[in-house]
Amino acid sequence: MNRAMKNIKQDFSIHDPVAHAACMIRLFGEKASGIAGLRSGMYFSVGDLEMAVMWARVRNSINNLTDTETGPRSGVRH
Numbered sequence: 862m863n864r865a866m867k868n869i870k871q872d873f874s875i876h877d878p879v880a881h882a883a884c885m886i887r888l889f890g891e892k893a894s895g896i897a898g899l900r901s902g903m904y905f906s907v908g909d910l911e912m913a914v915m916w917a918r919v920r921n922s923i924n925n926l927t928d929t930e931t932g933p934r935s936g937v938r939h
Contacts, residue, residue: 883914 883911886910886914
């Protein structure tokens with residue numbers, strides 16, 4: 862198994878869709894944008910997909926920061 866395929870397997874095991882999308886872009890390049898276009902019915906360039914991955918990471922980072930500021934969420938009420 863080559864290194865890129867091992868990375869994809871790791872991405873599936875951690876259930877991180879952003880990491881998986883980034884890995885797919887690295888593996889397939891232009892083909893990744895074609896696959897995304899076929900699935901959505903729109904055209905995406907590799908740059909579009911890379912930008913989407915970057916913004917998803919930014920959004921997730923912001924969400925993580927705001928979640929930690931409010932304190933841990935517990936289902937148990939006192």
